[in-house]
Amino acid sequence: xxxxxxxxxxxxxxxxxxxxxxxxxxxxxxxxxxxxxxxxxxxxxxxxxxxxxxxxxxxxxxxxxxxxxxxxxxxxxxxxxxxxxxxxxxxxxxxxxxxxxxxxxxxxxxxxxxxxxxxxxxxxxxxxxxxxxxxxxxxxxxxxxxxxxxxxxxxxxxxxxxxxxxxxxxxxxxxxxxxxxxxxxxxxxxxxxxxxxxxxxxxxxxxxxxxxxxxxxxxxxxxxxxxxxxxxxxxxxxxxxxxxxxxxxxxxxxxxxxxxxxxxxxxxxxxxxxxxxxxxxxxxxxxxxxxxxxxxxxxxxxxxxxxxxxxxxxxxxxxxxxxxxxxxxxxxxxxxxxxxxxxxxxxxxxxxxxxxxxxxxxxxxxxxxxxxxxxxxxxxxxxxxxxxxxxxxxxxxxxxxxxxxxxxxxxxxxxxxxxxxxxxxxxxxxxxxxxxxxxxxxxxxxxxxxxxxxxxxxxxxxxxxxxxxxxxxxxxxxxx
Ligand SMILES: [Zn+2]
Numbered sequence: 001x002x003x004x005x006x007x008x009x010x011x012x013x014x015x016x017x018x019x020x021x022x023x024x025x026x027x028x029x030x031x032x033x034x035x036x037x038x039x040x041x042x043x044x045x046x047x048x049x050x051x052x053x054x055x056x057x058x059x060x061x062x063x064x065x066x067x068x069x070x071x072x073x074x075x076x077x078x079x080x081x082x083x084x085x086x087x088x089x090x091x092x093x094x095x096x097x098x099x100x101x102x103x104x105x106x107x108x109x110x111x112x113x114x115x116x117x118x119x120x121x122x123x124x125x126x127x128x129x130x131x132x133x134x135x136x137x138x139x140x141x142x143x144x145x146x147x148x149x150x151x152x153x154x155x156x157x158x159x160x161x162x163x164x165x166x167x168x169x170x171x172x173x174x175x176x177x178x179x180x181x182x183x184x185x186x187x188x189x190x191x192x193x194x195x196x197x198x199x200x201x202x203x204x205x206x207x208x209x210x211x212x213x214x215x216x217x218x219x220x221x222x223x224x225x226x227x228x229x230x231x232x233x234x235x236x237x238x239x240x241x242x243x244x245x246x247x248x249x250x251x252x253x254x255x256x257x258x259x260x261x262x263x264x265x266x267x268x269x270x271x272x273x274x275x276x277x278x279x280x281x282x283x284x285x286x287x288x289x290x291x292x293x294x295x296x297x298x299x300x301x302x303x304x305x306x307x308x309x310x311x312x313x314x315x316x317x318x319x320x321x322x323x324x325x326x327x328x329x330x331x332x333x334x335x336x337x338x339x340x341x342x343x344x345x346x347x348x349x350x351x352x353x354x355x356x357x358x359x360x361x362x363x364x365x366x367x368x369x370x371x372x373x374x375x376x377x378x379x380x381x382x383x384x385x386x387x388x389x390x391x392x393x394x395x396x397x398x399x400x401x402x403x404x405x406x407x408x409x410x411x412x413x414x415x416x417x418x419x420x421x422x423x424x425x426x427x428x429x430x431x432x433x434x435x436x437x438x439x440x441x442x443x444x445x446x447x448x449x450x451x452x453x454x455x456x457x458x459x460x461x462x463x464x465x466x467x468x469x470x471x472x473x474x475x476x477x478x479x480x
């Protein structure tokens with residue numbers, strides 16, 4: 001039995017989605033209501049790996065450094081997936097710190113942790129290099145975590161296999177719940193933390209099937225309630241925990257919200273070009289496409305056709321992540337005259353068409369802060385085409401936002417645009433384009449402001465929380 005605190009971490013659970021389905025989610029909605037609907041804002045960028053790192057350590061991403069922006073302006077293509085090992089976390093996570101104070105912890109399937117380590121309590125790792133590890137090892141046969149279920153990512157790869165993909169997500173959540181339930185009932189520990197992965201993935205893959213307002217909504221379909229049902233699965237389990245441990249403090253949070261990936265795109269580099277901050281190769285307005293650019297366009301068009309026709313979200317996304325050749329289709333350093341270019345869109349939102357992103361300044365800029373301020377002043381008043389609304393919700397110099405030692409991993413300027421609009425790399429006649437690309441491959445996307453935060457038997461002191469506060473909430477809950 002868990003004595004002092006139960007923490008359930010639910011990847012990508014969105015506050016607005018809980019409200020949308022509130023009639024089916026009495027426990028989640030009830031807890032949110034009880035707490036006065038507190039706000040929880042994710043880290044920047046609102047991605048899974050940096051956000052959980054922040055929850056574990058209380059440090060923001062500029063402090064823990066688990067972030068990855070690709071600098072497409074780098075002379076040689078330095079695209080690398082984010083690499084880190086357990087040494088980034090060992091000894092620094094809330095459960096390690098609690099252990100140091102004599103508080104035992106059960107940690108179930110923690111995101112970001114690879115091989116795991118021996119702790120005072122229990123740790124069951126996520127699948128990593130073909131294995132799920134249990135510490136202490138003699139508990140392995142008791143839990144028997146199912147690698148065949150939890151380690152299946154990417155088995156179903158095409159639109160035809162959506163039913164299989166859906167079933168895979170539900171098998172996974174059931175296994176995550178089974179392990180958590182066993183640990184809550186059988187571990188004699190003070191604190192339990194369990195991580196649930198499936199809300200995020202299912203929203204990425206099924207958003208357009210569940211959202212009648214999405215431009216790619218296929219009409220009434222057999223997957224129309226898949227996202228709701230995943231939330232229901234979590235809701236029922238939260239209800240079970242509250243029923244079985246009615247007096248135990250309970251903390252539930254997500255790492256970021258989730259919604260439709262923007263389907264409209266805005267050409268940030270084109271805006272920069274018009275402001276005189278970016279010069280295409282060969283000068284001019286870049287309207288005379290080079291042969292290479294034409295080829296790129298043709299490939300992109302063909303890829304789009306394939307995506308629309310047979311659909312291949314999973315493997316296409318994986319390819320885009322893994323192979324620079326895909327990245328170079330969308331964002332190529334060869335497009336610009338680098339001697340005359342001062343600023344350009346950071347990879348982040350160009351590749352993902354997210355509404356948040358950054359602008360990087362060229363290495364040859366002498367006073368970067370002054371230039372950043374000038375660009376911000378230029379972009380701030382930009383209005384969305386044929387609307388009175390500003391495009392940028394906020395746009396700031398990154399070193400006024402974060403201050404840690406890994407700040408140099410960030411572009412110099414970061415921004416959040418209107419959520420309908422995603423960043424696009426290419427130059428063109430129109431700045432605003434009501435047509436994107438990435439949303440077809442992965443229709444769901446992360447949101448920054450709408451993570452969830454709920455508690456039971458644990459008072460929240462504020463109305464607005466940052467992801468960096470979670471660590472303090474955990475420590476505070478155990479002080480009493
Ligand atoms: Zn995600």
